[in-house]
Amino acid sequence: MEASTEDKILNAAREVFTRKGFAATRMQEIADQAGINKGLLHYYFRNKNKLFHAVFDEAFDQFILRINEVFAADMPLFEKIDAFVSQYMAILIANPALPSFVINELNQKGEAFVKELMSRKNKPNPLPLIGQIQMEVQAGRIREVNPFHLVLNMISLCVFPFVARPLFQGIAQVDDETYLNLMESRKPEIIDFIHNAIRV
Amino acid sequence: MEASTEDKILNAAREVFTRKGFAATRMQEIADQAGINKGLLHYYFRNKNKLFHAVFDEAFDQFILRINEVFAADMPLFEKIDAFVSQYMAILIANPALPSFVINELNQKGEAFVKELMSRKNKPNPLPLIGQIQMEVQAGRIREVNPFHLVLNMISLCVFPFVARPLFQGIAQVDDETYLNLMESRKPEIIDFIHNAIRV
DNA sequence: GTCTATAGGTAGATAGAC
DNA sequence: GTCTATCTACCTATAGAC
Numbered sequence: 001m002e003a004s005t006e007d008k009i010l011n012a013a014r015e016v017f018t019r020k021g022f023a024a025t026r027m028q029e030i031a032d033q034a035g036i037n038k039g040l041l042h043y044y045f046r047n048k049n050k051l052f053h054a055v056f057d058e059a060f061d062q063f064i065l066r067i068n069e070v071f072a073a074d075m076p077l078f079e080k081i082d083a084f085v086s087q088y089m090a091i092l093i094a095n096p097a098l099p100s101f102v103i104n105e106l107n108q109k110g111e112a113f114v115k116e117l118m119s120r121k122n123k124p125n126p127l128p129l130i131g132q133i134q135m136e137v138q139a140g141r142i143r144e145v146n147p148f149h150l151v152l153n154m155i156s157l158c159v160f161p162f163v164a165r166p167l168f169q170g171i172a173q174v175d176d177e178t179y180l181n182l183m184e185s186r187k188p189e190i191i192d193f194i195h196n197a198i199r200v
Numbered sequence: 201m202e203a204s205t206e207d208k209i210l211n212a213a214r215e216v217f218t219r220k221g222f223a224a225t226r227m228q229e230i231a232d233q234a235g236i237n238k239g240l241l242h243y244y245f246r247n248k249n250k251l252f253h254a255v256f257d258e259a260f261d262q263f264i265l266r267i268n269e270v271f272a273a274d275m276p277l278f279e280k281i282d283a284f285v286s287q288y289m290a291i292l293i294a295n296p297a298l299p300s301f302v303i304n305e306l307n308q309k310g311e312a313f314v315k316e317l318m319s320r321k322n323k324p325n326p327l328p329l330i331g332q333i334q335m336e337v338q339a340g341r342i343r344e345v346n347p348f349h350l351v352l353n354m355i356s357l358c359v360f361p362f363v364a365r366p367l368f369q370g371i372a373q374v375d376d377e378t379y380l381n382l383m384e385s386r387k388p389e390i391i392d393f394i395h396n397a398i399r400v
Numbered sequence: 401g402t403c404t405a406t407a408g409g410t411a412g413a414t415a416g417a418c
Numbered sequence: 419g420t421c422t423a424t425c426t427a428c429c430t431a432t433a434g435a436c
Contacts, residue, residue: 005401021308023224027430037403042431044401100307106366107300108221118370126371143396148382149389152368153357160356163363166306168352170318171326182348189349196343197397205419227412237421242413 006044008034013055018101021108022052056105060117063102064124066091067155071129077136080129082191085158089187092162093180099162126151142198150198157190206244208234213255218301221308222252256305260317263302264324266291267355271329277336280329282391285358289387292362293380299362326351342398350398357390 003011012034016025027048031038045051070084092099106114126148133147161168161183169179203211212234216225227248231238245251270284292299306314326348333347361368361383369379 019308019310021221021223021304023221024308026428038430039404039432040402046431048430100303103300103364103367104221104304104307106370107304107363108219108224110219111366114366114370123371145393146385146389149386149393152361152386153390153393155364156356156360157353160360160363161352163307163360164303164355166311166314167303170306170314171323185346186349186352189346190353193345193349193353193397197393226410228410238412239414239422240420243419246413248412 005034005036005040008036009041009044009051010054013051014059017052017055018059018097021101021104022056023108025052056102057121059098059102060121062091062095063098065122067124067126068122071124071126077132077142078195080132081154081194084154085190085194086187088158089183089190092158093183096162096165096180096183099159100165103163140200143200145198153197154194157193161186205236205240208236209241209244209251210254213251214259217252217255218259218297221301221304222256223308225252256302257321259298259302260321262291262295263298265322267324267326268322271324271326277332277342278395280332281354281394284354285390285394286387288358289383289390292358293383296362296365296380296383299359300365303363340400343400345398353397354394357393361386 009030012030016030016033020029025048027041028038030051031041041051045054066088067084070080070087073080073083075083106117129151130147133142133145133150136142137144137147165179169176172179174182209230212230216230216233220229225248227241228238230251231241241251245254266288267284270280270287273280273283275283306317329351330347333342333345333350336342337344337347365379369376372379374382
């Protein structure tokens with residue numbers, strides 16, 4: 001079963017854009033990677049921008065929207081924290097280059113790009129989780145934490161090791177497989193860390 | 201007191217490279233920003249790569265090496281955590297674009313770039329801190345945490361909100377000043393969070 | 401749909417006047 | 419040291435044959 005030309009292009013574009021970023025990516029490199037002619041890229045996607053958006057929008061959804069699912073779910077706070085960490089870390093381990101791709105482009109494309117994206121896409125919505133945390137604090141079931149910062153902490157602990165991966169991997173001198181194993185062992189470590197940080 | 205031409209170039213290059221990244225930066229834009237002629241960039245720095253390295257190496261040092269100072273200091277663990285968070289957050293609040301610049305380039309420039317950098321520069325050395333954590337665990341003075349992950353947690357909690365700033369600021373709909381105030385209020389919040397997470 | 405050839409524009413770098 | 423003008427290379431995008 002051979003992939004269609006359009007899929008070959010998308011697969012190649014995903015790989016190259018993710019690795020080099022929009023500005024450093026050359027249409028020629030995508031064509032080579034896909035094993036097809038450069039002209040075909042324009043036949044299927046008209047220009048570099050449109051091809052980029054096909055790749056980026058998909059990555060953005062994967063990176064962002066999964067968060068909402070867990071945040072809005074109807075379950076006790078501690079369970080929700082566990083579910084978020086283990087499910088989200090699993091997504092990141094399966095797609096380790098995703099966060100840096102999305103975040104790099106958001107940083108480099110400028111304010112207008114971010115604003116346009118936010119208006120076009122479903123934004124992540126941390127409010128259900130923040131409300132839930134507030135209630136737990138008021139009921140005295142967890143420590144007095146700032147709910148906004150707690151949410152930020154949860155996300156930071158999961159995502160940052162992937163964004164800063166070249167740095168940490170360069171320092172620790174470990175190969176890709178070892179690093180991803182470290183991330184796997186990180187799941188229970190993060191869950192413990194958060195539990196102890198907020199319990200009364 | 202007028203800045204020298206070389207300083208004008210460096211200031212402009214810092215601003216543009218930091219905002220757009222190496223690949224998207226145009227020598228013309230740096231010249232415009234500096235209010236000088238494009239040819240002068242080559243007179244002072246010969247080519248784009250050399251100018252970039254003048255800016256990047258400085259940023260890398262600022263971002264990385266300050267960590268070592270605190271990590272290697274001779275003080276009790278809880279004090280050290282407090283010192284790290286408050287001092288490092290202060291650096292980041294004063295230079296909010298620093299982490300994303302360094303991390304983006306490390307991600308996009310590829311393995312050879314990172315490897316060359318690591319061999320040329322003093323690497324961050326977390327070993328003194330990791331050793332100290334191990335001793336505290338063995339003495340039963342803190343909970344049984346994995347020292348490697350604890351160090352990773354400390355850094356993640358401080359740095360990630362700056363790397364993902366466009367995302368969070370886009371979601372929270374706050375202006376630059378408000379966001380930096382949030383980061384200021386974050387210092388004690390992180391310190392509390394870590395203390396509670398590791399104390400027995 | 402897929403290829404080749406090329407147009408059109410832009411960026412980095414250099415030459416040379418002042 | 420600083421400027422203008424220009425070279426050369428490359429990259430996106432299009433035109434047109436098959």
